[in-house]
Amino acid sequence: RAHSNPFSDHQLEYPLSPDEMDWDRLYPHFVDEATGAMTKEVTIADIGCGFGGLLIDLSPAFADKLILGMEIRVQVTNYVEDRIIALRTNHAETNAYQNINVLRANSMKFLPNFFHKAQLEKMFFCFPDPHFKQRKHKARIITNTLLSEYAYVLKEGGVVYTITDVLDLHEWMVKHLEEHPLFERLSTEWEDQDECVEIMRNATEEGKKVERKKGAKYVACFTRLPTPEIV
Amino acid sequence: MIHPIQSSLATKDGTVLFFVVKNTIHTLRWEEGRGEFVAIGMWVDDADNSDTIKAKVREEQQRQLAENEAKRQKTNDGNSNKPSIKEAKVPVPGQGAPPVFKHIRNMALSRDETLLMACTDSDKALVVFELDYTNAENCLKLRKRQPLPKRPNALTTTTDDKTVLVADKFGDVYALSTKEGVVQEAALEPILGHVSLLTDIVVAKEADGKQLIITADRDEHIRITHYPQTFVINKWLYGSKQFVSTLCLPSWGPNLLFSGGGDSLVHSWNWESGKLLDSLDISEIVEPYLGDAQLAPEKFQNETNSLIEYAVAKVVTFANIPYIAFFVEQTKVVLICRVDPDIGAITLAQKIEMPFNIISLSSALSANLLTLTLDNRDSDDSRFAAFISYDGTEFLVDAEKNNAFEKCVLHKFENDPIVNVEPRDVYPLYHIASLRKRGEHFS
Structure with a gap:
């Protein structure tokens, strides 16, 4: 299935709180053998990771960071899981791809169940569902109310990456991010020198599809501003 | 029969009582000296929502026409026929469609108790009343009626009473002035939102x-957000299992918050530190009071037909004594x-x-007085409500008030065509159980 309704009651598994999340199952290579504790925490999240192309290309580029893909569609999540298991098996001697994994989750509802305040450095929103109909706009992954949740899990100076081939959605995401007091757009110069933008443009399956069709790809990146003084 | 009372709300000193029957708000004053209740105000929600529906239909029609027009120009070059514009029709529910109930839900008083606010289901509006007790005819004076995009479900005011915060079933919270006029629906922007139904x-x-601002939803979340900087989330309170x-x-416990819901626990939190302080397991306490009403729906029932589900419907407290009171939906006991x-x-x-x-529970904060409304529909009994007061050492049913209330209500409702109904026309009285998530969608 191409779509999943984020408002439905899905059969989902999620921890009661970030402290109760079992990360060692996803990143066994990053468990301290003596204490059983994680040596690192996830700092990069790909929200709606689809078939996992971005995760796989980010993995070697950020070998010392834990990267998590979140995807709501069961079959797609299973596919990415299998893909990562195969990659890990084929690269067993170098321990490559140990730093990426995928979770089935409705991140519009349960992001705060997985991440602590200011835990993330980067969040990716690649080719999100455009939800063309106006009355479905709340189902879009970028809304002014959800941005406050993303700002909560992002650390100061963290980056939100967006890319889409739908101009209307691009303008929508830019508008909402620009209007949000905790985000500021990064310049095109910044985009041009950032390796994630480069990867994001070329890595994802959706991106490649757009490339084949010679469609446009719209990128916008935003930095998480410091939280102002509370009044 | 007289329709049961759906909810009640008392002023802090317990002298004025507001209660809802169907689409009406009634106001009674307790006359201590005479030991009786006197009716002092009433409001009927007679909103005809066909105009708002008509406006919406028209708007959607215009939008679709514009869209079709745009598409037409794309495909044929200039050969389009101008579509004729028809008058918008208000959709009428067909035979067998579920009945529409004009509920009034979730009344609240401003902190200074000069305003009464409520949510109406008929046109999804917030209604604000000025309370003018000098008006002998009716103390409820409608100040404004603000339609909202989605069904409002809970409300409160900011500490200065200038703003009402309304939480809706779509997960959004709107901030609306108590003083200024009605805002166009298109100009309303939520100040915060969950992707889940908001309950309180x-x-x-x-x-x-x-x-x-502390908001609760049906995805186990209790979220704390700064106000007025609602773009800054303070924290979540983790630990609710349903x-x-x-x-x-x-008001008596520094940073304390209590919550209840579908998980057979009543939680106490410190909202400052984010810590869960205590969870009272009520399963054994309520067990003797549970019955068929708590059996899970057939579709989700187990093989032995023994799966029981229940939820705390409401937790209330008092201003000066460290007690809380609550009840489980469709039970007879207040704890x-x-x-x-x-x-x-x-x-x-x-x-x-x-x-x-018990249908509803409310507290007159500084009078240490509870008001409960009761589902007496299957009896000839006319006890629509019960009062419980605190005598300094324990809580006792206030028989004098109960009798006075019964007398007042029977007299008042005797010939009221709105509240006298056939048993089949009683509004749904229990709304909490349906919040339970079923996870029916697998993909």
Whole structure:
């Protein structure tokens, strides 16, 4: 299935709180053998990771960071899981791809169940569902109310990456991010020198599809501003 | 028969009581000297929502026409026929369609008790009343009626009473002025939102006077957000195992918050530190009061037909004594617990059984008085409500008030065509159980 309704009651598994999340199952290579504790925490999240192309290309580029893909569609999540298991098996001697994994989750509802305040450095929103109909706009992954949740899990100076081939959605995401007091757009110069933008443009399956069709790809990146003084 | 009372709300001193029957709000005053209730105000929600529906249909029609027009120009070059514009039709529910109930839900008083606010289901509006007790005819004066995009479900005011915060079933919270006029629906922007149905909203005040909005939803979340900087989330309170249906902020416990919902626990939190202080397991306490009403729906039932589901419907407290009171939906018992204000520990103090299932519970904060409304529909009994007061050592049913209320209501409702109904026309009285998530969608 191409779509999943984020408002439905899905059969989902999620921890009661970030402290109760079992990360060692996803990143066994990053468990301290003596204490059983994680040596690192996830700092990069790909929200709606689809078939996992971005995760796989980010993995070697950020070998010392834990990267998590979140995807709501069961079959797609299973596919990415299998893909990562195969990659890990084929690269067993170098321990490559140990730093990426995928979770089935409705991140519009349960992001705060997985991440602590200011835990993330980067969040990716690649080719999100455009939800063309106006009355479905709340189902879009970028809304002014959800941005406050993303700002909560992002650390100061963290980056939100967006890319889409739908101009209307691009303008929508830019508008909402620009209007949000905790985000500021990064310049095109910044985009041009950032390796994630480069990867994001070329890595994802959706991106490649757009490339084949010679469609446009719209990128916008935003930095998480410091939280102002509370009044 | 007279329709049961769906909810009640009392002023802090307990002298004025507001209650809802169907689409009406009634106001009674307690005359201490005479020992009787006197009717002092009433409002009927007679909103005809066909105009708002018509406006919406027209708007959608225009939008579709514009869209079609745009598409037409794309495909044929200039050969388009102008579509004729028809008058918008208000859709009428067909035969067998579920009945529409004009509920009034979730009344609230402003902190200074000069305003009464309520949510209407008929046109999804917030209604604000000025309370003018000098008006002998009717103390309820409608100040404004603000239609909202989605069904409002809970409301409160900011500490200065200038703003009403309305939480809706779509997960959004709107801030609306109590004074200024109605805002066009298109101009309304939510100040915060969950991607989940919101069940309750309260405003907490930090020691330095800064405000925090606390919202609860049916995805186990209790979220704390700064106000007015609602773009800054303060924290989540983690630990609810099921949907949260009710929040309660006491004035006597520093940073304490109580919550109840579908998880057979009543939680006490410190909203400042984010810590869960105590969870009272009520499963054994309520067990004797559960029955067929708590059996899970057939579709989700187990093989032995023994799966029981229940939820705390409402938690309330008092201004000056460290007690909380709550009840489980569709049970007859109200549970009163003592709380240690320093550590938040909850201990059961009293169980008081009612003659019928409790529909709603409210507290007159400084009068240490509880009002319960009762589901007496299957009896000839006319006890629509019960009052429980505190005598300094324990809580007791206030028989004098009960009788006075019964007398007043019977007299008032005798010939009221709105509240006299056939049994089949009674509005749904229980709304909490349906919040339980079923996870029916697998992909």
